[in-house]
Amino acid sequence: MNAQTAELGFADIAGVGELLADASRARVLMALLDGRALPASVLAAEAGVSASTASAHLSRLVAGGLLTVRPSGRHRYYRLAGPEVATVLEAVAALAPIRPVRSLRESTRAAAMRNARSCYDHLAGKLGVAVTAALLERNALTRNDGGVDTERAPEDPLAAPLHEHPYELGPAAEPIFTELGVDLDQLRSRRRPLLRFCVDWSEQQHHLGGALGAAVLIRMESADWLERHNSRRALRVTPAGTRALDRILGVGVE
Numbered sequence: 653m654n655a656q657t658a659e660l661g662f663a664d665i666a667g668v669g670e671l672l673a674d675a676s677r678a679r680v681l682m683a684l685l686d687g688r689a690l691p692a693s694v695l696a697a698e699a700g701v702s703a704s705t706a707s708a709h710l711s712r713l714v715a716g717g718l719l720t721v722r723p724s725g726r727h728r729y730y731r732l733a734g735p736e737v738a739t740v741l742e743a744v745a746a747l748a749p750i751r752p753v754r755s756l757r758e759s760t761r762a763a764a765m766r767n768a769r770s771c772y773d774h775l776a777g778k779l780g781v782a783v784t785a786a787l788l789e790r791n792a793l794t795r796n797d798g799g800v801d802t803e804r805a806p807e808d809p810l811a812a813p814l815h816e817h818p819y820e821l822g823p824a825a826e827p828i829f830t831e832l833g834v835d836l837d838q839l840r841s842r843r844r845p846l847l848r849f850c851v852d853w854s855e856q857q858h859h860l861g862g863a864l865g866a867a868v869l870i871r872m873e874s875a876d877w878l879e880r881h882n883s884r885r886a887l888r889v890t891p892a893g894t895r896a897l898d899r900i901l902g903v904g905v906e
Contacts, residue, residue: 671716672744676701677709681718681732685741686770686885689722689729738772739812739850746811746853764886766854767906768878774850774865775872779889779905781855783868786901792828793819793860802857811853813861819847829864831900833871839863 672678676699683698684690690698696706710730713719718737719730732738768779775783785802787793797818799805808814821836829836839846848862860868872878877893880886889897889905897903 667716668718668740671713671718674709676705677713680706680709680713680730681737681741682745683884684719684730684732685738685772686880687732687738687773688884689731691727691729693727695730732772735772735813742771742850742853743809743811764881764888768887768889769885770869770887771850771852771859771861773869774859774861775869775878775887776850776852776859777854777887779887779903780859781852781857782903783897783901784849784858784860786903787828787860788822790828790901791822791824793825794822795819802859804851804857808851808858810856811851813848813850814858817847817849817858819849819858821847828900829868832868833875834864834867836864839867 672681679699680695683695692706692710693703695710696703699706699709701709710719710721714721714730718733720733721728721730723729732741766777768775768777770776771780774780781802784793788795788801795818797805799818805818826836836846842863844863846863847860848865849858850861851857852859859865869878872893875892875896876890877896878887879890881888894905897905
């Protein structure tokens with residue numbers, strides 16, 4: 653052990669685990685997994701607790717570094733402290749047992765989450781994987797490791813961003829992303845990495861993240877191709893989105 657390690661000690665994983673272990677706090681965190689900021693009143697409703705109880709939970713989550721808070725008028729808005737928090741939540745979701753569905757409403761909501769959802773700020777679920785696969789098929793993306801479609805490699809994590817990914821822009825990237833309404837030159841000028849990929853926790857395949865993935869989701873929502881479902885994270889394809897995805901990418905929406 654070197655002197656620096658001795659001075660800094662070990663990461664307090666147990667402290668983070670304690671924050672995640674409470675069901676109400678877990679529901680608050682999952683409600684914020686779409687990357688947006690929400691007021692305490694909305695988060696209290698999401699968690700099914702009183703305003704005072706929600707306030708206590710939110711204070712602990714802020715103190716623990718999982719949330720940030722910003723006042724706006726009479727309200728205080730909370731959001732995840734960063735994409736690394738979203739990564740942890742997605743990974744835990746992949747390991748956690750599935751709760752029994754006790755109502756039609758819960759069943760519909762769970763199916764919607766698996767079908768299409770936001771993963772922090774990019775598209776995930778069955779639709780996210782299908783869009784990524786279509787970009788590969790049309791040579792907007794290429795895979796350089798010999799892998800097939802969006803299948804994860806045996807050494808990939810079960811649900812997490814890939815530190816090193818086997819993808820790059822393909823020869824048809826410019827025309828395909830232009831037709832989608834995404835400006836690659838503008839994205840290249842930003843500090844955020846253009847390409848990042850995650851292993852989708854429900855599909856166990858790769859989906860597109862990074863600056864490009866975020867831009868694709870922003871474009872699909874601004875063009876009214878996608879709309880937020882009742883759960884906020886779940887996304888629903890509109891009739892216009894169904895036509896656009898089929899025309900540009902050949903992605904059929906059930």
